[in-house]
Amino acid sequence: MDWVRKAKILGDHPIPTQSSRPRSHPKQLKEEVVNKIVKKRREHNRYAEAVHKELLNDGVKVSLSSVKRTLERKYLIKKRSPWKRYHPPVDRPYPLKAGDLVEIDTIHRMIDRKRRLYVFVLIDVFSRWVYARAYERMNAVTAVKFATLAQKSAPFQFNMLQSDHGPEFGKRFVSLARKSHRYTRIGKPNDNAHIERVNRTIQEECLDKLPNNVFKINCELRKYLQYYNYKRVHGGINYLIPMQVV
Incomplete structure (x- = not known):
């Protein structure tokens, strides 16, 4: 018997009581269901509610809370950072003249595995x-x-x-800039549509042709911005030039 074997080792000392905690929960999900949850998540990287609905459509009976717990255990859910600050919403103004709404963003360019350079863009x-x-x-x-x-x-x-809610545009930026400021709304990608489009345009028409050198990039950007603001027509403003609208 097991207690006899332990008694021979411990001698006349009392045998310490071991934990009676069960090794598994009687209602835990079957490994087959867990694998289906993980597979469904990795197929299209959908959120928990979508994964749950797709599993139900496939005939897999599982609760939403079980799906969320499984994804969390498998490190397939990105939790909200406890350090993330809440930014109260500010109404988006409708631009009636130049300067009413100015969008600002940052383009990241990899120099090597550890270093980057940054191109700030404003429109x-x-x-x-x-x-x-x-x-x-x-x-x-x-x-x-x-x-x-x-x-x-x-x-x-x-x-x-x-x-956007990038670290460079946090509370310190707002206080130092001394300008009215608003953050893009979470889940509203159209809020930042103009700056995202111009980021792509600048990369395609200028940055992609340049080496990762800040001085050379700034030299070429000065030339490109002269073209962009004074010569380039834009479909979004009825094929006018920005300086004609200003």
């Missing part, structure tokens, strides 16, 4: 006027310097800045 939604500049660092101070240079270069006043 006025009403006129499509654009300003861009490359930097070696990305933080709130750099973002403020960029916004200040853009304001000095712009022939109009920035009334409202809009950015």
Whole structure:
């Protein structure tokens, strides 16, 4: 018997009581169901509610809470960071003139596995006027310097800045910029549509042809922005040039 064997080892000392915790839960999901949940998640990377509905459609009986717990156990759910700050929503203004709504964003370019350079981009939604500049660092101070240079270069006043929730546009940026500011709404990709499109345009027409050198990029950006703002026609403003609308 097991207790006899242990008694021979421990001698006349009392045998310590072992945990009576069950090794498995009597109602735990079968391994087959767990595998189906994981497979369904990895197929299309859908959220838990969609995975649950698709499993029900396939005839797999499982609760939504079980799907969520399984995905969490398998590290297939990205939890919200406890350090993420809440940004209260600000109404999106309808641009009636240049400067009413100015979107700002950052393009990341990989230099090697560890290093990056950053191209800050700003666009006025009403006129499509654009300003861009490359930097070696990305933080709130750099973002403020960029916004200040853009304001000095712009022939109009920035009334409202809009950015995503990136770390460079956090609380410090808002306080140092001294401009009215709003964040894009979560789940509303159209909020930042203009800046995302101009990011792609700048990369295709300018940045993709250049080496990863901040000085050379800024030299070429100055030339490109002269073309973009003074010569390039834009379908979004009835094929006018940004400086004609400003």
